Structure formats: structure tokens, C-alpha cells
Amino acid sequence: MNAALALGDDALVLSHRLGEWAGHAPVLEEEVALANIALDLLGQARVLLSLAGDEDELAYLREERAFRNLQLVEQPNGDFAHTIVRQLYFSVYQHLLYERLAAGDGAFAPLAAKAVKEVAYHRDHAEQWVLRLGDGTEESHRRTQAGLDALWRFTGEMFQPVEGLDEPGSGVDREELRTTWLTAVTETVERATLNLPTGPQSGGWAAGAGRQGLHTEPFGRMIAEMQHLHRSHPGASW
Amino acid sequence: MTQNWPLWEVFVRSRRGLSHTHAGSLHAPDAEMALRNARDLYTRRGEGISIWVVPSAEITASSPDERDPFFAPSADKPYRHPTFYEIPEGVHHL
Numbered sequence: 001m002n003a004a005l006a007l008g009d010d011a012l013v014l015s016h017r018l019g020e021w022a023g024h025a026p027v028l029e030e031e032v033a034l035a036n037i038a039l040d041l042l043g044q045a046r047v048l049l050s051l052a053g054d055e056d057e058l059a060y061l062r063e064e065r066a067f068r069n070l071q072l073v074e075q076p077n078g079d080f081a082h083t084i085v086r087q088l089y090f091s092v093y094q095h096l097l098y099e100r101l102a103a104g105d106g107a108f109a110p111l112a113a114k115a116v117k118e119v120a121y122h123r124d125h126a127e128q129w130v131l132r133l134g135d136g137t138e139e140s141h142r143r144t145q146a147g148l149d150a151l152w153r154f155t156g157e158m159f160q161p162v163e164g165l166d167e168p169g170s171g172v173d174r175e176e177l178r179t180t181w182l183t184a185v186t187e188t189v190e191r192a193t194l195n196l197p198t199g200p201q202s203g204g205w206a207a208g209a210g211r212q213g214l215h216t217e218p219f220g221r222m223i224a225e226m227q228h229l230h231r232s233h234p235g236a237s238w
Numbered sequence: 239m240t241q242n243w244p245l246w247e248v249f250v251r252s253r254r255g256l257s258h259t260h261a262g263s264l265h266a267p268d269a270e271m272a273l274r275n276a277r278d279l280y281t282r283r284g285e286g287i288s289i290w291v292v293p294s295a296e297i298t299a300s301s302p303d304e305r306d307p308f309f310a311p312s313a314d315k316p317y318r319h320p321t322f323y324e325i326p327e328g329v330h331h332l
Contacts, residue, residue, distance in 0.1 A: 027243060027265060028265070029264055029265060029266060029271075029275040029278070029279065032275070032278045032279055033274070033275065033278050036278050124274070125274065128270060128271065128274065132267060132268075132271075
């Protein structure tokens with residue numbers, strides 16, 4: 001089931017990246033918020049991967065090439081602004097997608113209906129922070145703009161159709177999703193006194209074949225760490 | 239950090255609760271963020287609850303040093319306490 005893997009891997013991988021913030025967030029309150037979001041995503045990943053097979057086997061025993069997540073979610077955390085921009089790009093997309101799935105009558109409707117409330121919070125959290133960082137100090141503005149620029153090329157992949165998700169009746173229309181996403185993200189970014197990348201370099205080449213199992217270099221190191229214990233003691237229960 | 243992230247006091251009313259109760263405090267750059275942080279820290283996102291956040295600087299507290307002059311006079315004047323009449327049988331929730 002390709003679609004469950006795609007959505008499940010997005011949630012699993014982003015959850016792991018956010019987990020890396022534990023103990024390192026700028027303030028205690030943000031520590032809790034990032035961990036909360038990571039836990040929500042991990043919960044979604046468990047349900048989705050269970051639809052596709054055994055959740056632990058899928059998470060811990062697949063090779064890099066078998067993961068179907070977007071390249072966007074596997075990008076390293078960078079600084080706080082970079083993480084927040086990744087959250088903005090992804091959670092606006094995930095919120096719009098889950099809203100549409102929840103309204104449709106596909107296999108993912110019940111799951112999406114539950115998750116959409118969580119994701120609405122993730123989106124709000126990211127938008128609030130983009131506003132504060134973009135319209136904060138010169139330094140925070142610069143860092144957030146750098147994040148917007150660096151991650152932009154990974155956004156195109158979100159609007160490629162996914163087998164099993166975009167069938168008629170699922171409620172998902174990628175072109176409509178792209179337009180709605182762009183409007184929402186532009187609105188937040190402009191309110192934050194920032195800009196989305198424009199010009200010939202911005203839309204011409206969209207990186208991203210994560211859905212086909214092609215990943216960026218940092219992802220290999222990430223799953224090596226994630227899978228280390230399970231691979232060292234295969235078959236153990238904990 | 240204390241300059242940009244002032245302290246806020248958090249009051250939470252639980253779903254079936256009648257009044258807001260002081261739950262604790264937190265740091266946040268502004269009221270919107272304080273509300274969101276309060277939700278994460280003090281409600282675990284239980285639904286149907288109400289949260290108030292107040293900048294700690296806005297709260298004026300009674301002083302412990304003046305406790306006696308402040309509170310003691312009411313304790314030694316029994317006529318201030320309406321406890322001298324019998325409660326009619328029909329009254330249960332007084």
C-alpha cells in the first residue's frame with residue numbers, strides 16, 4: 001500500500017528530526033511544543049505504517065531506498081528558524097491534505113479526521129513562529145529568510161500525485177492543493193516581512209524523489225542512528 | 239531572556255470546572271504564545287477548557303509581612319461569622 005507508506009514515512013521521519021531537538025530547544029516551553037508535535041507525528045506514523053505492515057519492521061528494518069518520505073522532512077534541523085520553516089512548509093501542506101482526505105470517503109478518511117486537529121496545531125505553531133522570527137530582530141529575520149530559501153526547492157515534491165491517494169473520490173486534487181498551499185504560505189511569509197524565493201532559479205528545478213526512494217545524504221545517517229539498536233538485536237522485544 | 243520572555247501566570251478552567259484555578263507559570267514572548275505554551279504545559283490538550291494568561295507583572299499580591307494586620311482582625315470577631323443560627327432542614331447545599 002504505497003500511500004500509507006508515503007504518509008507514514010513523512011510522519012515518522014519528521015517526528016525523528018523533531019525528537020533530535022529534545023534538550024536543545026531555545027527555551028523550555030519550546031522544548032515541550034516540539035516534543036508534542038513529534039509525539040503527534042509518531043502517533044500518526046504508527047497508525048499509517050500499521051496499515052502497510054508491521055510498524056516496527058517497516059521503521060527499523062527497511063533500507064534507505066525503501067523509505068517513501070518527502071525529501072523535505074528528512075532535511076537536517078539546522079538552526080531554530082530553519083526547523084520552523086520546514087515545519088511551515090510541511091504542516092500547511094499536511095493540514096490541507098488531511099482536511100481534504102477527511103472530507104472524502106477514501107481509506108484514509110477516518111485517520112485524517114483524527115489527525116487533522118493535531119496538524120492544525122502544528123500549522124499554527126509554525127505560522128506563529130515565522131511571524132515572530134521574520135518580524136523580530138535583524139538576525140532572526142535573516143535566519144528565517146535563509147531557511148525559506150534553502151528549503152524551497154524541496155517543496156515541489158509535495159504536489160506530485162501519490163498512488164492510492166489521488167484517485168477520483170479521494171477529495172485530493174494536487175493542483176488545487178498547490179494553489180491553496182502557495183496562497184497560505186505566501187500570506188504568512190509576507191506578514192512576517194519575508195519573501196518566498198522568486199526568479200528563474202526558484203521554480204525551475206524542484207529537488208525531490210523521496211517518494212521513489214531516492215534520498216539526500218543526511219537521511220542515511222539519520223536512519224542509521226534510528227535503526228541501530230533494532231539491527232544490533234534483531235527480534236528482541238521491548 | 240527575562241527581558242524578552244516575561245513570566246506569565248496561567249489559570250485553567252477544566253471542562254466541568256466552575257472557575258479558573260491557578261495552574262502555574264511560564265515564560266513566553268507575548269500573550270498568544272503564552273496561551274499556546276499553557277495549553278502544552280498545563281492542559282495536555284484536553285478539549286473544552288478555558289485558559290487565562292496574565293503577565294505576572296500585572297498581579298498585585300498581598301504582602302506576607304502585613305499578614306497579621308491584613309487578616310487577623312476578622313478571626314477574633316466571631317460576630318463576623320454567620321454561624322449562630324440553625325439551618326432549616328430543607329436546606330442541603332449551604
